[in-house]
Amino acid sequence: MVIKNVFVIGAGTMGNGIAQVSAQAGYSVTMSDVKDEFIQRGMAAIGKSLDRGVRKGTMQESEKTEIISRIKTTLDMNDAKDADLVIEAAPEVIDLKKNIFKQLDEICKADAILATNTSSLPVGEIAAATQRPEKVIGMHFMNPVPVMKGVEVIPGRHTSGDVLEASKEYVKSIGKEPCEARDYAGFIVSRLVDALMNEAFYCVMDGNKPEEVDKAVKLCLNHPMGPLELCDLAGADIVLHGLETMYAEFGERLMPAPLLKNMVRSGDLGRKTSRGFYDYTQK
Ligand SMILES: NC(=O)c1ccc[n+]([C@@H]2O[C@H](COP(=O)([O-])OP(=O)(O)OC[C@H]3O[C@@H](n4cnc5c(N)ncnc54)[C@H](O)[C@@H]3O)[C@@H](O)[C@H]2O)c1
Known part of the structure; x- marks a missing residue:
């Protein structure tokens, strides 16, 4: 071929x-x-x-x-x-x-x-x-x-x-x-990144500060960007849509965190609305 x-x-x-x-x-x-x-x-x-x-x-x-x-x-x-x-x-x-x-x-x-x-x-x-x-x-x-x-x-x-x-x-x-990669929702990359982001939302719901979560992932896991910064960049609505697809495929273990749904309902979508896990109104 x-x-x-x-x-x-x-x-x-x-x-x-x-x-x-x-x-x-x-x-x-x-x-x-x-x-x-x-x-x-x-x-x-x-x-x-x-x-x-x-x-x-x-x-x-x-x-x-x-x-x-x-x-x-x-x-x-x-x-x-x-x-x-x-x-x-x-x-x-x-x-x-x-x-x-x-x-x-x-x-x-x-x-x-x-x-x-x-x-x-x-x-x-x-x-x-x-x-x-x-x-x-x-x-x-x-x-x-x-x-x-x-x-x-x-x-x-x-x-x-x-x-x-x-x-x-x-x-x-x-x-x-x-x-x-095998042909299941999110293949390898989207599935893993969605799981990481979702768990980061739960970390924030548990009282962790977004900047500490992102700092920990960048400095302790050597990721170039934190999962909450990434969510703000991609848009919370896009991330929620992706997680809903994962939830439909894999069930409870990839159920979108309530905090994410709450943010989308409130219009806090990240950089594109100037408000997400961080405030972009001054930037
Ligand atoms: N943007 C990303 O970060 C990213 C990363 C990986 C995969 N993807 C996937 O890649 C695909 C494209 O995403 P994108 O971000 O480039 O989208 P995009 O909106 O930037 O570009 C899509 C283009 O396709 C054109 N189009 C629509 N119907 C067409 C047709 N019948 N024939 C020819 N062109 C047509 C649109 O006019 C548009 O210019 C999607 O499936 C997306 O999920 C996107």
Whole structure:
């Protein structure tokens, strides 16, 4: 299974990062979206990211030009017909993703690998929207894509061994490390980070100060960011949504802490509302 042409669906935060790292590794890339303005925004983000490399001296201006020349853009999903690997990075909505995969099933050549960058939706359910579930796999990149080294690779129940191996090889070829995860809600990364955040909420309910919880996690566990700072950054509503998915899958042990629900109901969502575990009104 030789991968040359990579087709990326969605030019947003994740899609433009995936297009960039694939082009940097020498692949011929096509990045698609539903509106030209989203494509332009995605290409601008790639240009900005590569400029940082040029400024730091890790990349020549000529290399930047060459990388960008390897990225075509389109508003037409039919252009996925020549792709060896499709990576879908559209919004986290199951019906949208199923619909995209149903279309890809009709458009793509028989041996194409169809990957989804979902953070938590079941790969098996997305695969079931196609007539070729053996070709469908989860490829969960982390944000920011050019920086983060790990990529979760998630085979569904029917994903073939060849597709799994080829997907891992692709991840290695772009300078990253595949981490194989099973197809249960949140895979490995989202599940563990949600468990950590939820327990941190209980620590605060037990009377611990948010700044002490975050300090302990950063200095004693060597995490770059505390779980409460992370919740404020991601948004309490987004975190609650994720935990509700985990609760539905795993039951009581991942039941969202009452404090989190209370904060969401009160509009204390974190940085985006200037109030969360910390006060951002002065920042
Ligand atoms: N943002 C993160 O930190 C992060 C991290 C890991 C995984 N993810 C996952 O990656 C996926 C994308 O997230 P994002 O943050 O990049 O979202 P985003 O909203 O930044 O980008 C999604 C893009 O997809 C486009 N789109 C929608 N329907 C489309 C279609 N039919 N064809 C082509 N493009 C379409 C939208 O116009 C938008 O530009 C989600 O599944 C998300 O859960 C996100």
